[in-house]
Amino acid sequence: MIEFPFSSMAGRLKRSEIRELLKLTRRPETISFGGGLPDPAIFPYDAVKAASTKAIDECGRLALQYSPTEGEPFLKEQLRDFLGRQGIRVDTDDMLVVSSSQQGLDLLSKVFIDPRDPVIVEKPTYVGAIQAFRAFDADFQGIEMDRDGIDPDQLERLVIRLIDDGRKPKFIYLIPEFQNPSGLTLSYERRKRVLEIANKYNLLVVEDSPYSELRYNGETIPSLYTMDIEGRVLLMKTFSKIFCPGFRLGWVVGPKPVIEKMVIAKQGTDLCTAAFVSMVAAFLLKDGHVDRQIEISKQLYRRKAAVMLDALETLMPREEGIWWSKPDGGMFLWLRLPEYMDTLEMLNEAIELKVAYVIGSGFFYDGSGANAMRLNYSYPSESQIVKGIGRLARIVKKRLRVSVA
């Protein structure tokens, strides 16, 4: 057996426990609350076919060739207009098209993180961000969340402590809307406070925003990018949740010096994003299919979320320590169980009962969250949601310690 001289980064890379566990639960008869998948029943298949034909007919030479590292100009214009329709004004010169927003996180890590550099994240946070930052040996610094997102006072205390230690954080990474995994949203007041802190201590804020268009309840809250007047917010967007994940297409908008560095990092990373997919996506945007798809998704996910919340209300025991978030959009909710429960231990029984979820600890860089789970409601059908929550409730009930008061 040959021993290969792997790097220290390779030593830090671990197979995502979540992805491995998801494989176990991928039997077709299993009801899955596990993935983060849009509902394929609503994918606009005909629109994609038509846009593909258009991409070749109308700009085939460009569509099959290399594209500029910054992104196809035609796509960038469509993305600018798409954000404009949401009240987010951007300049295409401040934009980089990326091959998935996961690539955005990789490029961000490349241009900011040296080994043991502190980065501030929400607790819990997106597992892909943990993977990307950990590869570059980030020192994770977490802020607890409540119903309104992270607590700005806790954030400021942490920033002060780090700066006092001569370890100023490289950035604050937030998913302000319908956070993955918690489903929680950072309130407007707290957004203001977060920006005040960023301004006061001269910090970069990374606003990862894959779900903001999928708000099905309540009022839109302005993005941090829009509220920022100093040019210190980097906004990350993706097609994966608003349209489909199969394109691997995202875009990043932010301060020119940051975008510039990310462009150069992208040259060595994949040279450019696929021109073919860029052109297909540009036509889908131009012809209104993306906006339409968002409307369809919102209606569907509003219904599915309501079904899941109803099922939880009806079926889940109401014990001390059992709590779940009530998202106003997105794809996920977060179920917290009593501290003595362990969702990893419960998973075996869940697999037997043919229901899947993601264990909470996958979303914590420090392995906490063992008593929580993420539930996805965008992918399963409404009847599956009811059945699946029933099965989860059985598993939870079995483990309840009856208090003998």
Add this chain to the structure above:
Amino acid sequence: MIEFPFSSMAGRLKRSEIRELLKLTRRPETISFGGGLPDPAIFPYDAVKAASTKAIDECGRLALQYSPTEGEPFLKEQLRDFLGRQGIRVDTDDMLVVSSSQQGLDLLSKVFIDPRDPVIVEKPTYVGAIQAFRAFDADFQGIEMDRDGIDPDQLERLVIRLIDDGRKPKFIYLIPEFQNPSGLTLSYERRKRVLEIANKYNLLVVEDSPYSELRYNGETIPSLYTMDIEGRVLLMKTFSKIFCPGFRLGWVVGPKPVIEKMVIAKQGTDLCTAAFVSMVAAFLLKDGHVDRQIEISKQLYRRKAAVMLDALETLMPREEGIWWSKPDGGMFLWLRLPEYMDTLEMLNEAIELKVAYVIGSGFFYDGSGANAMRLNYSYPSESQIVKGIGRLARIVKKRLRVSVA
């Protein structure tokens, strides 16, 4: 102006001088020998449209969803069969689909290169490899090339010296066929010697092979991957040159432990390659369009290369120090000029005369090669090739120092 706390990697990242210079020469009336682009006149546009429709009609749900990080099984089978038709037997379990072979180089860097780790490359070598390895602060160790590729004796001496210094190289990176930029091919005898050396000193060999199918003269030489019996060759392949660059699709085949690490690295890098593009490519392979495209490309590039070689023969002065490679395939040839000439200095005049090339120094990690240039013959038309070489010859003649012997 906000100062952002960039990483040390960001400090090493430089805009590719080549890409910047190419921008200057991108006026439509300029004859470009600069890029590495396939001829868009032969792109099979209708086949791509048909395959896109098929991808949606026959596997739309998978095509628009996330794919496994390892790659779409359907595509991997087609890639295995494609290599099989060339006599390269591979197991799909040893394969990773990548979002461009540039991504393969990024993943390779991630899993192998710690700062100042030595890696062995050809001199000159592919500029994208220099960018990827430099980002991770590789210590480049180069081997000169002659008509048959690198000299194995020089390779062995270098390996011994590095090992004696306690600095065993992480891998040997080679482009054995129609190398970019030189157009040179590593001979069969030397391949055997390179593998002997790799076996003797227990080294990984990275065989970057974007052009091997584009052999239009002479006999096929077995790939290092095929000749290797110890499982220490990593083979990197791409769609960009054999079909089109607009898909950003490549694949890597090699030792399981290396593929395994690269898969995990890919999770944090872009999660997975685009399922949509993967399905389109799978149908193009299955329906014979890729094999057909290779035949068409070979015929065209054979003719274009002959036109360029004829033009050089006829128009370029025959002075001491002027030499060009005579490739048997691929897209490039290498023109070496007398040592006192500087192709960067010449570029201004070339831009005036409306002809573009890539300066040689871009392909050397140490800035040497100032008296060389890379010439691409796949993209310009035959009449442009004749005209363009004429212009280059004028520029060279003007700079010749007449020896007063």
